[in-house]
Amino acid sequence: GDSVTQMEGPVTLSEEAFLTINCTYTATGYPSLFWYVQYPGEGLQLLLKATKADDKGSNKGFEATYRKETTSFHLEKGSVQVSDSAVYFCALSDNNAGNMLTFGGGTRLMVKP
Amino acid sequence: SQTIHQWPATLVQPVGSPLSLECTVEGTSNPNLYWYRQAAGRGLQLLFYSVGIGQISSEVPQNLSASRPQDRQFILSSKKLLLSDSGFYLCAWSDPVGPYEQYFGPGTRLTVT
Numbered sequence: 001g002d003s004v005t006q007m008e009g010p011v012t013l014s015e016e017a018f019l020t021i022n023c024t025y026t027a028t029g030y031p032s033l034f035w036y037v038q039y040p041g042e043g044l045q046l047l048l049k050a051t052k053a054d055d056k057g058s059n060k061g062f063e064a065t066y067r068k069e070t071t072s073f074h075l076e077k078g079s080v081q082v083s084d085s086a087v088y089f090c091a092l093s094d095n096n097a098g099n100m101l102t103f104g105g106g107t108r109l110m111v112k113p
Numbered sequence: 114s115q116t117i118h119q120w121p122a123t124l125v126q127p128v129g130s131p132l133s134l135e136c137t138v139e140g141t142s143n144p145n146l147y148w149y150r151q152a153a154g155r156g157l158q159l160l161f162y163s164v165g166i167g168q169i170s171s172e173v174p175q176n177l178s179a180s181r182p183q184d185r186q187f188i189l190s191s192k193k194l195l196l197s198d199s200g201f202y203l204c205a206w207s208d209p210v211g212p213y214e215q216y217f218g219p220g221t222r223l224t225v226t
Contacts, residue, residue, distance in 0.1 A: 032213045043119075043203050043217035044157075051212070089157070093214070098164055099145050099207040101215055105156040 002027045006090050006104035013080055013111050021075040021107045023064075023090035031092040033057075033066050033073040034101070038087045047075075047088070085111045115140035119204050119218040127226055132177075132191040134221050136204030139185065144206040146187040147215060148179055151201040163187060164209065199225045 007022040025031065032051045036044040048057030053068035062077045073090060090104040116139045126132060138144050148160040159172045161179035169179050176195060180188045187204060201222055205215040 034214055036217075041220075041222075043220045044205075046214050046216065049212075049214055095211075095213055098162055098170075099209065099211075099213045099215065100159070100162070101213075103157045 002031070002092060002094055002102040004090050004092055004102050004104035006088075006107050008105070009087075009108040011107060011109050013109070015082055015111055015113050016079045017111075019075070019077040019080045019084075019109065021088055021090075021109070023073045023075065023104060025071050025073065025090075025092050025102075027071075027092055027094050027102075029094055030068075031094045033064070034091045034093070035062070035064055035073070035075050036089040036091060036103075038089065038106070040086070044089060080109070080111045082111045082113055085109055115206070115216065117204060117206055117216060117218040119202075119221050121221060122219065123222045123224075125224045125226060126194050128196055129193045132189070132194050132198070132223070134189040134202055134204075134223075136187040136189075136218055137185055138187075138206045141185070141206070141208065143184060143209060145209050145215075146181065147205040147207075148187065148189050149203040149205065151203060151220075153200070157203070160189070194225045196225050199223055 003026045034049045035047040037047045038044045048059040050057040050066035056065045064075045087106045089106045091101045147162045149157045163181045203220045204218040207215045
């Protein structure tokens with residue numbers, strides 16, 4: 001079946017540091033890929049997405065490129081802020097009936113001033 | 114635009130008591146609907162999903178049940194709560210014709226004492 005693997009956290013960075021959170025997946029066919037962010041005590045928010053190979057999703061300074069050859073969708077940001085502290089989830093949809101998502105385990109990011 | 118509501122926001126219930134959590138979606142028709150549970154510091158567990166009124170699929174056997182009495186209303190219930198039912202409950206919706214991402218509500222924090 002489908003699966004998503006994320007690097008385990010927590011990831012602790014200083015403000016303005018470069019961020020990479022690794023995400024790799026296993027799926028049949030051509031899935032769509034997503035990054036969600038969850039701030040403390042809140043629901044998940046869609047951060048960015050990519051629907052086909054070599055697509056780059058971007059939002060709020062975050063980027064991720066759909067790499068089919070390495071089955072990866074790593075999240076990057078050039079300069080993190082304290083306000084980016086949250087849990088980040090990588091997910092995929094194999095575009096099935098029901099729009100089911102397979103989530104990674106989440107990576108907690110802590111940014112220190 | 115579409116919005117998703119959940120209530121209550123927080124709930125403290127004794128073991129053995131009943132449960133009813135409600136989720137409603139506005140601004141869309143015939144959405145796919147989902148209930149997830151997130152234990153403290155853990156990832157997301159899909160509990161139920163629904164592709165239409167009265168159509169419920171269960172992903173995990175447990176003492177919880179779900180119902181969809183109206184197109185945009187999704188209810189999570191239990192007749193007798195267990196301590197292990199404590200967690201953060203998230204409702205989500207997606208458009209059945211795409212795109213394939215899910216949109217999450219603000220969540221309900223349930224503590225069973």
